[in-house]
Amino acid sequence: MADGPSVTLSSNDYLGLSRHPAVVQAAAEALAEHGVGAGSSRGAAGDVAAQERLEMDLAHFKGAESVVVFQSGLAANIGLIPALVGPGDLLVRDEWSHPSTIDGARLSGARVVEYRHADVDHLESILRQHRHDVTEGSVVVATDGVFGTMGDIAPLPWICEVAERYGADIIVDDAHGTGVLGHRGRGSVEHHGVVERVHIQVGTLSKALGVVGGFVGSSNRLRTALLARSHPINYSTQLPPALTAACVASLGVLQNETERLERLWRNTISFKERLSAIGWSGPDGGTPIVPIFLPSADLTRRFAARMRDEGVLAQAITNPTRSDSRPRLRLIIRSELTDEDLARVVDSIGRAAAKLGVGI
Ligand SMILES: Cc1ncc(COP(=O)(O)O)c(C=O)c1O
Incomplete structure (x- = not known):
């Protein structure tokens, strides 16, 4: 497990209001x-x-x-x-x-x-x-x-x-x-x-x-x-x-406090730009929810587990019962994530992709 606090990308607390x-x-x-x-x-x-x-x-x-x-x-x-x-x-x-x-x-x-x-x-x-x-x-x-x-x-x-x-x-x-x-x-x-x-x-x-x-x-x-x-x-x-x-x-x-919403969108845009720079090709639905499609449920779980070992928590969606069931990681961007958090997440995704030999 990584040193320091985890970065959570599976929370829907988009604006950090749960702790306001x-x-x-x-x-x-x-x-x-x-x-x-x-x-x-x-x-x-x-x-x-x-x-x-x-x-x-x-x-x-x-x-x-x-x-x-x-x-x-x-x-x-x-x-x-x-x-x-x-x-x-x-x-x-x-x-x-x-x-x-x-x-x-x-x-x-x-x-x-x-x-x-x-x-x-x-x-x-x-x-x-x-x-x-x-x-x-x-x-x-x-x-x-x-x-x-x-x-x-x-x-x-x-x-x-x-x-x-x-x-x-x-x-x-x-x-x-x-x-x-x-x-x-x-x-x-x-x-x-x-x-x-x-x-x-x-x-x-x-x-x-x-x-x-x-x-x-x-x-x-x-x-x-x-x-x-x-x-x-x-x-x-x-x-x-x-x-x-x-x-x-x-x-x-x-x-x-409209600056929270502004920060959410700044973070969302910045994160997608950084992710695109390491090969992410979308789809970009235009919201802070960012999907990364992976070739199989097993690879998706292993991808998420690697990130978790580095203290980055992202949800692996591998549920075959939903009609939109293609395996993916789902990342949710929030206003309270810092620039360093976003950089850490992108680095972790890049390392997991390289280790598992998959494109994002
Ligand atoms: C479209 C939609 N409706 C309803 C719900 C359920 O909301 P709650 O967690 O408040 O029960 C969700 C939660 O994911 C949702 O995405």
Whole structure:
């Protein structure tokens, strides 16, 4: 094992907010006042003032009419989709969307059809083919804003165009875009200028916001339906008050300390330039998630193990069950990485590639 602290490239704490003093202090104060656990589901709880404050701040941030907070991003999808569609309805999803949209869809009983990753023509042909099956029901198109294992951004303006042509609603799960893309980190929907055209934005509070939790941003009507019916809200204990307070503080810091976002992007560009200089040829999805494709799962694991021995922690993605299952290392760049960290990572990648005799 290398001397000195490790450099982590598998954390989604893009802006370093999980350790920000104001965020930690907000959590500590709420912890002292309210204790550790929330004690009940939101449906049963009397006092939800802190969550309502967070929801108002998130709605303002995302340009949504209103927001509902969940315990996680996964819980948000599991709560949202069955409240939105059911038997007789159609959900059309990008094949690489996060698995929680499949879980939500299974619980809903809606028919699910997948379109090829980011392939808007294929999406259109599915909508054309199935439009007569759902004369009574609704049709919803679901995509991630940023795809977490590849780092590419969904072609949202084109997805909107097609969905509008067929009268379908759109869900964008922006777990990796929130805090990272768009003006002051408002996300991929804002980045693409389609805030008015996307009906539902899902997000997580556990990545760039550095805490935990998820949310759905949409209309007042959907908010009422989610509060009334969704299972994570009504049958599972809500977010602890200390973490809700931390999320409020974190969202404030994210919008005020814009230099964090600037640093994230400076680091991302600098890292990709250095990596290209030692032979990396992409694909570059235009986000801080950097994939390095390798010839086999075994080589990918050995590559990551070599880097780990030098104190550089990168995730080896070798899961054969996902449709985007080509083996790769996934590196996530953060604002808090120093120039020396980036140089150390690139050196370590260069040495592992040379030792294992593979190109990157
Ligand atoms: C697109 C997407 N949705 C949902 C989630 C789950 O978020 P959480 O960790 O808050 O449950 C993730 C996490 O990787 C994600 O990438």
